[in-house]
Amino acid sequence: MSVPLPQTVTLAPHVFQWAFPAATKAIALTTNTYAIVDGGEALIIDAGSDHPQAVQFTLQQLTDWGVHRVIALVATHYHRDHTCGLVPLQAALQVPLWLHPLDLPPAVRTLGPGVQLQPAPDSVRIGSLTVLLHHAPGHTHGHLHLEIPDDRVVLVGDHLAGRGSVWIGPPDGHLDDYYRALDQIARCGCSIAGPGHGQALTDAAAAARSLRARREQRELQIWQTLHQQPANLDHLVHHLYGQLQPPFLLTMAQRTVQAHLQRLLEHGHIQRRYQSGQGFVYQAKEAPP
Numbered sequence: 001m002s003v004p005l006p007q008t009v010t011l012a013p014h015v016f017q018w019a020f021p022a023a024t025k026a027i028a029l030t031t032n033t034y035a036i037v038d039g040g041e042a043l044i045i046d047a048g049s050d051h052p053q054a055v056q057f058t059l060q061q062l063t064d065w066g067v068h069r070v071i072a073l074v075a076t077h078y079h080r081d082h083t084c085g086l087v088p089l090q091a092a093l094q095v096p097l098w099l100h101p102l103d104l105p106p107a108v109r110t111l112g113p114g115v116q117l118q119p120a121p122d123s124v125r126i127g128s129l130t131v132l133l134h135h136a137p138g139h140t141h142g143h144l145h146l147e148i149p150d151d152r153v154v155l156v157g158d159h160l161a162g163r164g165s166v167w168i169g170p171p172d173g174h175l176d177d178y179y180r181a182l183d184q185i186a187r188c189g190c191s192i193a194g195p196g197h198g199q200a201l202t203d204a205a206a207a208a209r210s211l212r213a214r215r216e217q218r219e220l221q222i223w224q225t226l227h228q229q230p231a232n233l234d235h236l237v238h239h240l241y242g243q244l245q246p247p248f249l250l251t252m253a254q255r256t257v258q259a260h261l262q263r264l265l266e267h268g269h270i271q272r273r274y275q276s277g278q279g280f281v282y283q284a285k286e287a288p289p
């Protein structure tokens with residue numbers, strides 16, 4: 001089976017993006033790969049397809065760009081739709097594969113014990129460029145943002161999407177962390193954000209602020225619902241989303257609501273009690289979020 005070959009997009013003088021179909025739940029159905037290239041050196045970020053043609057496409061581009069040294073492969077986080085294509089690339093290129101230390105154990109479970117993984121450094125030189133690797137948990141505990149200050153580009157993995165929202169939920173995800181990650185994107189001074197899925201965003205700060213506002217609105221809506229009437233998770237999800245099909249959408253909605261409930265509990269805006277036959281029932285306190 002062959003895959004359609006993508007168009008490579010030049011996001012900035014040293015940053016390139018292309019996408020292959022991946023086993024992802026994102027709306028885009030593809031995962032982006034990025035290359036940062038300067039002075040014959042390169043860094044490759046994320047790859048969601050282990051199809052031989054996807055691997056060959058990347059290797060051919062490195063040749064076309066005159067790259068003689070790939071410094072490393074980097075995964076923004078451990079999820080398989082960002083990492084599975086890095087495994088055959090590592091075998092072909094014989095270079096380190098970096099993740100944040102907190103995402104190394106789940107990456108070993110996801111990719112299998114045979115893959116050599118290393119903890120990512122805080123920064124790396126690619127030719128004359130400095131690339132900063134920021135620890136930015138939220139979607140996963142070891143999620144990374146890669147900032148290329150010279151090009152004013154930040155690669156944000158699954159913290160923004162080319163279209164729509166992204167998924168944050170337990171056990172990997174935490175909303176307070178995610179809000180901090182969005183603030184980091186908004187404040188870093190980059191104009192372009194490269195998401196894990198979908199097209200690049202040309203106003204990184206605006207995109208980060210709008211996703212944060214959307215989350216806060218959903219959180220207020222959950223508090224208001226619980227203020228009118230206490231409810232357990234199932235009732236709350238049904239009230240907010242109605243009937244959801246297919247089942248994985250329902251699971252994702254449940255975990256999204258769980259993440260909001262966790263944050264509302266942590267900040268003292270709601271309380272919960274155990275009720276036989278109902279499980280945990282959540283109730284709003286007087287102060288709204």
Ligand SMILES: [Zn+2]
Binds near residue numbers: 079
């Ligand atoms: Zn992910």
